[in-house]
Amino acid sequence: MPVEDPHRVVCHLDELLAARGLTLTALAETIGVSIVNLSVLKNQRARAVRFSTLTAICDALDCRPGELFTVAPA
């Protein structure tokens, strides 16, 4: 089945940040990813995520990929 837009992946970065009392700026500085890119991710505008970015976010927020992303029902 060909992969086509739109997707149904939902990013929960804002909730994870709020739960840990962190800001996007602080996370960006910690993991070395630009705040613009993290903002794209937080605002559900990302279409793909590098494994390296995912690893860095999970390390920084002490979470698993499944907590960061879920797939909305069709």
Added chain:
Amino acid sequence: MRIFDRMDFFLTKALLAIVAVAVPVFSIGLPLAGWVRNRPLEWQLDGPDGLEATAVPDRLVAQDGVSLRGAESVVVRIEEAGAGPWVSVLLPGVLLSLAVGLAAWLLLRLLQRIEQREPFAAASATACRLLGATILLGSLAVSLALGLADAVIAQRALDGAALGFAFEVPFVAFVAALLMLALAEAFAQGARLQHDVEGLV
């Protein structure tokens, strides 16, 4: 460090603008001024192979009001040329100017996109394709017009010259056009890759 910095872009654009202006000035303006001022028409007959083989001035007979000089090619000087020969020698310049103007405009647009660090867009691929087509069709049209001008001038200038229409195939332009079309494909693939990584975090 950028290999091609802002000054390089500026100089390239300036050079393109100069070429786009200079070509019509020299290829249209000068002959047109000569026609308007009723000066003699001078034209070098060296295009057709048939003429080159027999282009020894002492074997050619000039019509009244026409002088010939040259060795391997012949420079024709017609005192009262009339509209037909003047139009025929203007036509290659007009076609060349149109092709150069269009090519310069397309190159300027492409350079602007590269300068703005957005080279891989569908518009860049289209510009390259149009540039290739302009080089191909423009060189063919200019070559045909030069052959036509040679034939018209020879008919007007040489007494009893049975000069057939001939033109040179612009192989170098064909190669340049093919390279531009290949570059267009590279830009198109780059645009697809750019689309793929949009939204990549």
